[in-house]
Amino acid sequence: MISFNNVSMRYPNSAHLFRQVSFSIEKGDFVLVTGQSGAGKSTLLKLMAGIEPPSSGHILINEQDISQLHPNAIPYLRRRFGLVFQDHKLLYDRNSFDNVALPLSIQGITGEDAARRVRAALDKVGLLNKEKAMPITLSGGEQQRLAIARAVVSRPSIVIADEPTGGLDKTASLEIMQLLKAFNDVGVTVIIAMHDVAQVSTIAYRTLHIEQQTISAMPAQAGIL
Numbered sequence: 001m002i003s004f005n006n007v008s009m010r011y012p013n014s015a016h017l018f019r020q021v022s023f024s025i026e027k028g029d030f031v032l033v034t035g036q037s038g039a040g041k042s043t044l045l046k047l048m049a050g051i052e053p054p055s056s057g058h059i060l061i062n063e064q065d066i067s068q069l070h071p072n073a074i075p076y077l078r079r080r081f082g083l084v085f086q087d088h089k090l091l092y093d094r095n096s097f098d099n100v101a102l103p104l105s106i107q108g109i110t111g112e113d114a115a116r117r118v119r120a121a122l123d124k125v126g127l128l129n130k131e132k133a134m135p136i137t138l139s140g141g142e143q144q145r146l147a148i149a150r151a152v153v154s155r156p157s158i159v160i161a162d163e164p165t166g167g168l169d170k171t172a173s174l175e176i177m178q179l180l181k182a183f184n185d186v187g188v189t190v191i192i193a194m195h196d197v198a199q200v201s202t203i204a205y206r207t208l209h210i211e212q213q214t215i216s217a218m219p220a221q222a223g224i225l
């Protein structure tokens, strides 16, 4: 579904984050991207979503080389991804409902059709009773769940979440991971960057660990959620 072939990445005027890495992620995988702060986890997610181009190598999404895509095709590619950013990027001047409705309105989906989908997404993350609430009045965990609702409202086949449990306590973190696992259980490929893997040691996953400019892929850990 996503494959990296000999991908190297460095930002201008800095050292390589990784060199010549190759791995693939299959449909339905639940993948954790691990590594120390600054190792390149967020960058790896941006490469996967076509937000940053690699310095060299090829990244294929469903056999399509994203570096060869016409710029006009990028928005269509992005729709396959539900992105949860490290800092939520919620709109703080709009309520929960409007935050979740935004990706739909960008796709031209409005009115009753949109409202039904927004409420279904809010329901899945347990925030249906908060649709009128402004993000600032929500707890950290609720804001994170709102960001997840916004990411899944377009029914993406891949959800990419960057430190979705950052700043949350153990209970709230586990709730977020269980929520992402529930999407994975219905076939969504889930890729999560996280530095504190101890939090999720009970969930079955594959890991991509970034260290010393290489990425090591490790098979699924046994576990139950």
Ligand SMILES: Nc1ncnc2c1ncn2[C@@H]1O[C@H](COP(=O)(O)OP(=O)(O)OP(=O)(O)O)[C@@H](O)[C@H]1O
Pocket (backbone or CB within 6 Å): 011, 012, 014, 017, 035, 036, 037, 038, 039, 040, 041, 042, 043, 044, 086, 195
């Ligand atoms: N747009 C950019 N331009 C130049 N350098 C960047 C850019 N984005 C990130 N970097 C650098 O690349 C390195 C990796 O950053 P990245 O955000 O991918 O790390 P990370 O593993 O996600 O870290 P954290 O755990 O702190 O979120 C860092 O040294 C960072 O300063």
Ligand SMILES: [Mg+2]
Pocket (backbone or CB within 6 Å): 041, 042, 043, 086, 162, 193
């Ligand atoms: Mg990061």
